[in-house]
Amino acid sequence: MILSSCFWEVEIIACVVCLLLLIPIYHRFTSRHVVLDPEGRAVLITGCDSGFGNMLAHRLLKMGFTVFATCLYPEGEGAQSLINGYPSDRVKVVRLDVSSDKEMDNVKQYVLNNLPEKGLWGVVNNAGISTWGLSEWMSIDQYKKLVDVNLLGTIRTTLAFTPLVRKSQGRMVFLSSISAIMSLGNGIYSLTKAGIEKFCDSLRLEMKRFGVKVSIIQPGNYARATNIQPQRTAEEVWNSIPAHAKDVYDMGFVKKMTDFINREVLKGSDKGYEIIDAIVDALTSDKPKIRYLEASLQEKIAVFLYFYLPTSFVDAILAKSIK
Numbered sequence: 001m002i003l004s005s006c007f008w009e010v011e012i013i014a015c016v017v018c019l020l021l022l023i024p025i026y027h028r029f030t031s032r033h034v035v036l037d038p039e040g041r042a043v044l045i046t047g048c049d050s051g052f053g054n055m056l057a058h059r060l061l062k063m064g065f066t067v068f069a070t071c072l073y074p075e076g077e078g079a080q081s082l083i084n085g086y087p088s089d090r091v092k093v094v095r096l097d098v099s100s101d102k103e104m105d106n107v108k109q110y111v112l113n114n115l116p117e118k119g120l121w122g123v124v125n126n127a128g129i130s131t132w133g134l135s136e137w138m139s140i141d142q143y144k145k146l147v148d149v150n151l152l153g154t155i156r157t158t159l160a161f162t163p164l165v166r167k168s169q170g171r172m173v174f175l176s177s178i179s180a181i182m183s184l185g186n187g188i189y190s191l192t193k194a195g196i197e198k199f200c201d202s203l204r205l206e207m208k209r210f211g212v213k214v215s216i217i218q219p220g221n222y223a224r225a226t227n228i229q230p231q232r233t234a235e236e237v238w239n240s241i242p243a244h245a246k247d248v249y250d251m252g253f254v255k256k257m258t259d260f261i262n263r264e265v266l267k268g269s270d271k272g273y274e275i276i277d278a279i280v281d282a283l284t285s286d287k288p289k290i291r292y293l294e295a296s297l298q299e300k301i302a303v304f305l306y307f308y309l310p311t312s313f314v315d316a317i318l319a320k321s322i323k
């Protein structure tokens with residue numbers, strides 16, 4: 001009896017491993033046909049000051065696209081590297097705080113006045129901010145801020161530019177995160193990314209009849225490639241926690257948690273180009289994927305197990321990290 005149950009366990013594990021090995025082979029034979037001519041086509045990207053947004057703007061400009069590179073600080077280093085690097089008829093740097101309705105209206109008008117001959121081909125919803133901490137450590141103002149930038153900012157941008165993308169039967173790309181699937185000590189960030197995923201699930205179906213394709217990028221931990229999550233000290237975290245939470249969690253716990261997150265941040269990949277490759281594929285491939293999970297093998301296995309193991313079992317393992 002025991003022997004036969006062991007046999008089944010080995011068989012199941014072998015099947016899971018075989019399936020995981022088949023995934024890259026499947027992708028090699030089914031996608032990545034770049035067919036689009038970028039000449040005369042524009043892509044609008046939010047959050048081009050730094051990180052993925054800035055890298056993507058450089059990549060698309062090199063490919064020949066016209067890029068509306070929206071930045072929080074057009075006079076900053078990231079924006080200037082774009083302005084100084086490419087012809088002014090192809091790089092359009094414009095100020096946009098995605099949480100501002102007024103700025104969004106201004107940018108929409110600017111885009112309408114400066115469209116190249118083939119119109120607005122793509123919108124990449126990239127702008128985002130992050131923080132971490134247990135749910136009770138966050139103030140309602142922090143929740144509002146993250147929702148306003150990450151979730152409502154994404155929706156605001158989409159509503160503003162959908163008519164133009166529809167006209168060109170183009171692409172909409174959204175930066176989600178592996179945190180939309182699994183959350184540990186960063187519920188405030190995860191909820192905004194999970195919201196984006198649900199928004200896209202609806203939008204993707206609605207856009208089908210117009211020939212517009214919607215893709216979601218789910219990066220794993222790429223903290224060393226961008227500025228998304230700077231290291232914090234335990235003192236900074238402690239000082240940001242509301243008084244009522246300090247009655248429950250002491251400094252020793254806060255330090256343990258801070259060390260844990262800082263270690264995770266340092267483990268992040270510095271290969272930002274992998275995310276840019278995925279976004280470019282979503283913008284140019286004749287068969288863009290619905291979801292691009294760009295993560296380490298370990299993270300991919302974790303996602304796989306997260307979907308297939310009972311939640312109570314996964315909870316028991318994850319909760320140990322924040323005990």
Ligand SMILES: NC(=O)c1ccc[n+]([C@@H]2O[C@H](COP(=O)([O-])OP(=O)(O)OC[C@H]3O[C@@H](n4cnc5c(N)ncnc54)[C@H](OP(=O)(O)O)[C@@H]3O)[C@@H](O)[C@H]2O)c1
Pocket residue numbers: 046047048049050051052053071072073096097098099125126127128129130149153175176177178218219220221222223224225226227228229268
């Ligand atoms: N790096 C990762 O490991 C990772 C993992 C999963 C998902 N992501 C997602 O990838 C996207 C890009 O992040 P990143 O990693 O490249 O980090 P990043 O270097 O911090 O880039 C984020 C960009 O968004 C801009 N931004 C912040 N608030 C804004 C606002 N209100 N309006 C407009 N722009 C604003 C930032 O401007 P400033 O630089 O001026 O603040 C910056 O240019 C984000 O949506 C993030 O959630 C990143």
